Amino acid sequence: xxxxxxxxxxxxxxxxxxxxFAVLVERHQGRVRQVCLGMLGNPAAADDAAxxxxxxxxxxxxxxxxxxxxxxxxxxxxxNHCLDVLRAEARRPTSSxxxxxxxxxxxxERLLKGDPDPAAAAEAADLAGRLLAVLPEQQRxxxxxxETEGLSYxxxxxxxxxxxxxxxxxxxxxxxxxxxxxxxxxxQKIV
Amino acid sequence: MEEDLDxxxxxxxxxxSKRLFAAPPADPAFTARIMARIEAxxxxxxxxxxxxxxxxxxxxxxxxxxxxLIIMLAGGAETVGAEDLLLADAGEGATAWxxxxxxxxxxxxxxxxxxxx
Numbered sequence: 001x002x003x004x005x006x007x008x009x010x011x012x013x014x015x016x017x018x019x020x021f022a023v024l025v026e027r028h029q030g031r032v033r034q035v036c037l038g039m040l041g042n043p044a045a046a047d048d049a050a051x052x053x054x055x056x057x058x059x060x061x062x063x064x065x066x067x068x069x070x071x072x073x074x075x076x077x078x079x080n081h082c083l084d085v086l087r088a089e090a091r092r093p094t095s096s097x098x099x100x101x102x103x104x105x106x107x108x109e110r111l112l113k114g115d116p117d118p119a120a121a122a123e124a125a126d127l128a129g130r131l132l133a134v135l136p137e138q139q140r141x142x143x144x145x146x147e148t149e150g151l152s153y154x155x156x157x158x159x160x161x162x163x164x165x166x167x168x169x170x171x172x173x174x175x176x177x178x179x180x181x182x183x184x185x186x187x188q189k190i191v
Numbered sequence: 192m193e194e195d196l197d198x199x200x201x202x203x204x205x206x207x208s209k210r211l212f213a214a215p216p217a218d219p220a221f222t223a224r225i226m227a228r229i230e231a232x233x234x235x236x237x238x239x240x241x242x243x244x245x246x247x248x249x250x251x252x253x254x255x256x257x258x259x260l261i262i263m264l265a266g267g268a269e270t271v272g273a274e275d276l277l278l279a280d281a282g283e284g285a286t287a288w289x290x291x292x293x294x295x296x297x298x299x300x301x302x303x304x305x306x307x308x
Binding site for chain 2: 034051
């Protein structure tokens with residue numbers, strides 16, 4: 001099980017094998033980068049945030065108790081780091097939905113149809129991140145924790161320091177917004 | 192988790208979420224940057240600093256390094272060159288001493304250390 005292997009790698013790192021941390025970075029960077037891109041919407045800022053999230057994880061590795069999966073702990077850390085970045089910079093979405101869909105309509109269509117070209121994967125992730133980043137930040141955070149880690153309402157509420165009802169409301173609004181805005185592309189037979 | 196969506200909405204959401212939440216492929220350069228930061232921030236012990244500084248002088252080998260450290264640990268005013276230099280300036284001084292004509296051969300260093308013990 002990958003989760004069990006993560007715990008063993010964590011043990012090795014804590015025993016002094018710094019290089020073992022590279023295994024965790026390699027294994028989880030895709031998800032962390034996706035979360036950061038979804039939260040911040042800007043690839044450069046997302047890359048910085050993802051790096052900082054991993055460094056924070058390394059520095060506080062002794063605090064990982066193992067009661068949740070390492071990937072969950074890491075994703076929560078990355079999400080909260082991004083929320084701190086957004087608060088510190090009082091950042092607002094860099095583009096409106098309409099502007100984004102107008103500028104990148106064809107790419108959105110390819111994204112939602114699932115371009116099989118592996119070379120398009122990075123571009124797709126970038127575009128998906130920018131779509132998600134147009135949502136209000138608390139909705140974004142709840143949705144990313146739900147969709148990338150499969151956390152329960154209670155776990156998301158704990159991670160974001162809010163009530164379960166707030167989590168449900170945020171998820172509902174986020175999904176409704178995405179479906180409404182992307183309905184045109186979805187009606188064109190997403191596989 | 193999706194219990195508040197009706198089946199049709201759940202199906203639509205499932206298709207959409209697969210596209211929106213797919214993780215990008217792993218990037219080796221990203222991993223390398225993280226590990227470089229970790230290494231740069233790691234505290235360096237005396238032994239690690241000594242090895243790092245002796246890298247340009249491979250001819251001395253690990254035997255010379257080990258011998259110099261044994262001498263330092265064993266103590267002795269007669270070998271003040273090794274001890275003081277290693278304690279005061281682990282890298283540069285030890286390199287300079289080992290490179291000097293006055294420095295014994297590695298085998299002699301070891302013999303001296305064992306004698307002192």
